[in-house]
Amino acid sequence: MKFNRIHGQPRADLGQFGVFHQTKSQSDLSRVKAKSEEELARDIADDPDFSNEAEDWYVNAELIMPTPKRLLSLRLDSDIIDWFKGQGPGYQTRMNAVLRAFVKQAGRRRV
Numbered sequence: 164m165k166f167n168r169i170h171g172q173p174r175a176d177l178g179q180f181g182v183f184h185q186t187k188s189q190s191d192l193s194r195v196k197a198k199s200e201e202e203l204a205r206d207i208a209d210d211p212d213f214s215n216e217a218e219d220w221y222v223n224a225e226l227i228m229p230t231p232k233r234l235l236s237l238r239l240d241s242d243i244i245d246w247f248k249g250q251g252p253g254y255q256t257r258m259n260a261v262l263r264a265f266v267k268q269a270g271r272r273r274v
Contacts, residue, residue: 232259 198206207213247254 195203247258250257
């Protein structure tokens with residue numbers, strides 16, 4: 164099994180036939196690390212994905228530590244599975260996020 168490193172952590176991807184294959188990082192971290200603070204600030208200001216963010220966006224950020232996942236066998240309607248899978252890789256993570264949002268909202272109504 165081969166691993167590459169993403170954010171300092173080993174990562175392996177499961178291929179189409181259940182075989183792990185190495186993925187190549189598309190980040191050029193050495194180029195980013197070589198930039199000055201001014202260059203980084205300019206790049207952030209020029210980034211269209213960051214243009215509408217407030218300067219103090221991080222003030223209300225909430226640290227959420229990941230919790231260990233539990234294996235569960237679950238039967239779902241085919242169209243539900245197809246829709247989530249159709250959104251691309253990470254469909255199980257998105258399903259978990261939808262369920263978490265539902266539980267959080269339901270908890271608010273029980274007051």
